[in-house]
Amino acid sequence: MEEDPERGLSAIGQALVILGDQWVLLILQRAFVLRVRTFAGWRDRLPIADSVLASRLKELVGHEVLTPVAHREGRTRHEYRLTPRGLDTWSLLVAIHSWERDWTGGMCPSLIHESCGGEARPYLACGECGKPVSARDTETVRGPHATFAGIGPPRRRRRTARADAGTDAFGYRPESMEILGDRWSTTVLAAALLGTRRFVEFQSELGIAPSVLTDRLRRFVGRGVLRQSDGDYRLTEKGLAFFEVFAFLVHWAQREFTAPPGSGLTITHRPCGAALAPVLACAVCTRPLHRHDVRFLPVPAGFAGPDLVSAGSPTVLISSRPTRACP
Incomplete structure (x- = not known):
C-alpha cells in the first residue's frame, strides 16, 4: 500500500499542498472574482492546458x-x-491583492466596500482588539514539534510556466506567484518571517538543496x-508586509486541517496579548x-485584460448574497 505523502505534515504543510501552486491560486481567484464555475470557463480565462486544469x-x-x-x-456536465x-480562502486571496497594490506597482483593481461606499484598501487587523x-x-x-520539514509539502507537480500577469487585469503578479505559488519560496519566506537569517540556517532548518536555496534567495x-x-538575509519592508498574507494562510490552515500535536504556530498580537485572529x-x-x-x-480602460471583457459587466462582484450567489 502506497504511503500518503501528506501524512505527518503540519497544517501549514497541508495547506501548501493545495495552495502552493500558481494554477490553483488563479483557479480560485477566477472562482471568486469572475464567478467562474465550469471547466470551459476556466479554460477560456486562463492560458492553461486541459490536462493541467482537469x-x-x-x-x-x-x-x-x-x-x-x-x-x-443537464446532468452530463458539472459546475x-x-x-x-x-x-x-477569500481573505487570503484579497490579502494577496492588497500586497500587490502596495508593493508591486502597476494598476490593480479597486476593492469597494458596499457598506460605506469607499475604496476599502484592506489592511490586517486584530479580531480581538480591532487595531491594525x-x-x-x-x-x-x-x-x-513544529519544524520546517513539516511545513514544506512533498512535491507532486512539475513547476508550470504561466502567461505574463502584466497582460491580465486580475491576474496575480510575478512577485506573488514566486512567493505563494511555489512551495520552497513560501517556506523560505516563512523561515525569514520567523527569524532565520543566514544561508546555513535556512539550509539546516528547511532541509533544502543548496542550489534551490541559492535560487530562491x-x-x-x-x-x-x-x-x-x-x-x-533580512526582510525588507516589502517582505515584512507579506506577513499579512502569511497570517491568513496560517489561520486558514490551522482551522481547516488536523495535524500532529505540537506542530503548529501561535501568533500573538502583543498590544492586546491575544492570539491573532486576523481580519x-x-x-x-x-x-x-x-x-x-x-x-x-475594473481597472481603467486601456489596461483591462480579456477577462474583464468576457465578464460582461461594469463591475465584477465578490458576493454571497442570494441574488448574487458566490460560487
Whole structure:
C-alpha cells in the first residue's frame, strides 16, 4: 500500500499542498472574482492546458475546496462550487491583492466596500482588539514539534510556466506567484518571517538543496523582498508586509486541517496579548470586511485584460448574497 505523502505534515504543510501552486491560486481567484464555475470557463480565462486544469480541479475537489454539482443545463456536465473551506480562502486571496497594490506597482483593481461606499484598501487587523497589525506587532512561537520539514509539502507537480500577469487585469503578479505559488519560496519566506537569517540556517532548518536555496534567495533579493548584508538575509519592508498574507494562510490552515500535536504556530498580537485572529478591515470606515459586501471595480480602460471583457459587466462582484450567489 502506497504511503500518503501528506501524512505527518503540519497544517501549514497541508495547506501548501493545495495552495502552493500558481494554477490553483488563479483557479480560485477566477472562482471568486469572475464567478467562474465550469471547466470551459476556466479554460477560456486562463492560458492553461486541459490536462493541467482537469488535474487541478480534481485535486481541489479531493481536498474539499471545490465540490462538483450537476449543471443546470443537464446532468452530463458539472459546475464546481466553492465549499465552506474554499470560501474561507477569500481573505487570503484579497490579502494577496492588497500586497500587490502596495508593493508591486502597476494598476490593480479597486476593492469597494458596499457598506460605506469607499475604496476599502484592506489592511490586517486584530479580531480581538480591532487595531491594525503588522509583523512587528506580533510574536510567533513554534510548537515543540513544529519544524520546517513539516511545513514544506512533498512535491507532486512539475513547476508550470504561466502567461505574463502584466497582460491580465486580475491576474496575480510575478512577485506573488514566486512567493505563494511555489512551495520552497513560501517556506523560505516563512523561515525569514520567523527569524532565520543566514544561508546555513535556512539550509539546516528547511532541509533544502543548496542550489534551490541559492535560487530562491537570489530571486527574493532581486524582487526586493530580502536584502543581503554581511552574510545575512533580512526582510525588507516589502517582505515584512507579506506577513499579512502569511497570517491568513496560517489561520486558514490551522482551522481547516488536523495535524500532529505540537506542530503548529501561535501568533500573538502583543498590544492586546491575544492570539491573532486576523481580519481584513476597511481603511475608510475601519469596520471588518466580509466577502458579501465588497466588489472589485475594473481597472481603467486601456489596461483591462480579456477577462474583464468576457465578464460582461461594469463591475465584477465578490458576493454571497442570494441574488448574487458566490460560487
